[in-house]
Amino acid sequence: MSDGKLIGTVVDKIAFDVERGKIWEFARATFTTDPVHTDADAARAAGFDDLLATPTHVVVVGHWRDQRAFVDRLGLALERVVVGSVRWQYLRPLRAGDSLRAVRRVVGDERRDGKRGGSMRVVTLETEYVDATGTPVVRQRDVLIERGKSA
Structure with missing residues (x-):
């Protein structure tokens, strides 16, 4: 199925909180050294209200999504x-x-010819994250490639 009929389809919706503990875990896992991610006083001294999440923090939402669905x-x-x-x-x-x-x-949802023969399906997803006021704060774009069936 890649006739464009799925464009605009809402794949899923999710809600989550940006938690201090998760910020610490991401900072440690990604070897982040900037103290705005691990020290609330340093974050406030830099002009922020609280710890800042690391740049890939929104991947945490994948733990709550039903990926198979x-x-x-x-x-x-x-x-x-x-x-x-x-x-x-x-x-x-x-x-x-x-x-x-x-x-x-x-x-986006399209079928493309592969360089080595066969075809592939390319599905592009966009996720918009909004805060409690409804203001967009992050946009994420994922490109998934479904390889053609093996002969």
Whole structure:
């Protein structure tokens, strides 16, 4: 299924809080050394209300999503899907205490010929994260590639 009918389809919606503990975990896991991510006093001294989340913090939402359901909904064969790319656009830094809601939509769905023969399906998803006031704070774009069936 890649006739463009899925463009605009809401894949899922999720809500989560940016928690201090998770900020610390991401900072440690990514070897982040800037104290604005680990020391609230340093964050305040830098002009922020609280600890800042690391740049990839929104990937935490993947732990709450039903990944199998969205793959099935898109008609993809999970065993042939690879992530082509992920991009984040931050409209403002995320801080401990932010409550976010996210809506993920299909913005592209096409079939392409592969360089080595066969075809592949390329699905582009965009997630917009908004804060408690409804203001957009992060946009995430994911490109998924479903490889063609092996002969």
